[in-house]
Amino acid sequence: MTLSRRQILKYGTFATAGATLFGTQSLLAPHSHAATTLTGVTYLPDSYKALTYGSNRFVEMLQESGGDALTVEFYDSGQLLKVDEQLPALRSRSIDFMFHTFSYITRSIPILGVTGLPGVVGELYRHPERLRQGSPLMELINEVLAEDNLYLLTSGGGILEPEYLWSTEKSPIRSLDEVRGKKIRIVGFEATQAFEPYNVGAARIPSSETYMALQRGTVDAGIFNISTIIGRSLQEQLKYCYKLPITGFSVAPFMLRDTWDNLDDDVRGVLQQAADWYDENFIEYCNNDIYPNEYWPQVEDAGIEIIEPTEEDLETFNAGVQDVWDHWKGEVGEEVGSRAIALALGEA
Known part of the structure; x- marks a missing residue:
């Protein structure tokens, strides 16, 4: 039987036999090339213009700056994995990075729940700097995530409008x-x-x-x-x-902690550059540009x-x-x- 790429990933996610067969590397990582290949996903379709603005540019930056060191395969709109399949796929190493909405995975990753706590979200929305890269809150979140071998590259620079x-x-x-x-x-x-x-x-x-x-x-x-x-x-x-x-919530890129730690310095540098851009621009664009200038007028017109x-x-x-x-x-x-x-x- 010939399996599609999606079937290979799905079976690799949920079957332990996949781990035995392919080892600890990504199922799709080519073994014969010097370049690192990273496979990433998001379930969000392009109709989410604001939310995919950041992930699209993030991936473009990886492709533009990767050179001979990095190759990126990216699948949006749930083409490869549905929303509830993404986190298991990351943990099983079937994919290498994912963009995910915090609110969908706070039951699996409870520390992310701080970004959605009623009575807290208003303060985080008004003070996005509290979730920027290097902030004490982001450092704490990643300390806790590391215990589960997860790494949040950036929150996107805050949370979205409540x-x-x-x-x-x-x-x-x-x-x-x-x-x-x-x-x-x-x-x-x-x-x-x-x-x-x-x-x-x-x-x-x-x-x-x-x-x-x-x-x-x-x-x-x-x-x-x-x-x-x-x-x-x-x-x-x-x-x-x-x-x-x-x-x-925010929508942000996640990797496994050991995947991040074991990357070549050049590859990690390319990812960090994209993460820095995402941190500076994603939430800022959504909350202060497209929402007030495009989305809320559409709501009022309706x-x-x-x-x-x-x-x-x-x-x-x-x-x-x-x-x-x-x-x-x-x-x-x-x-x-x-x-x-x-x-x-x-x-x-």
Whole structure:
């Protein structure tokens, strides 16, 4: 039987026999050439113009600067691996790097949850420098990731504009009280926990299936970053945006720690140069350029009503997140969790 490239990767990801057959190197790494070959993936399609801006340029920089030292094979739009396949593929060495959304993998990599904690995201959004390369918070995150043989090259220079509550005309959410009893599409674990006291029906629906879920009434609302709204044309199914900052995330490049450490100096230098660019430009471009100048005008043109939360709603919501923080600190350890939150809030 002849296997496609995707099948080879998929089987290599989930079958231990692949590790025995191919050893510790990437399944696709050529053994007969001097150049290092790195295979990378993202599940995001090009319709996510803002989110793929950074990864596209990152890969271009590797290709432009790699010379004879580095060859890059990159697959976007889930061509090679679906969203839930990426992390297992990285860990099994079937791929060498991936761009991933933090909120999808905080259950597998709990330390990343600090970027999505309700009550913390607003501060991180207003102070992106706290997640820049070399910052104490980034150093702490990578110290914890190293224990799992993972390495975050860069957060992208902060987190994206927070995710808000978007709802349909039939089931409006214009205040915190109107959240109660609604069926809401939620991906991030931290956001799911934050809404448990409101008796919501939380549904973890992939972004690719959300348009139909809203259209059919499977869910009444969703917690979305504006990139998801525009990237999936969800403004066609929504009527209200309740701008309560609930959770947040970034999209960033990951490698295995030992893969990074064992790279030739020249190859590591090429990757670091691309990571430096990503750190300086990705979040800055999304939050301060394409979102205010292109995406939010499209939302307004679609007739979506934008509702700012009252001070009372903000205080009520933030007052209820301590249980979420405590649960998260229980996953990462009290000392690490307390330190990470303090760094994110600018208190350490």
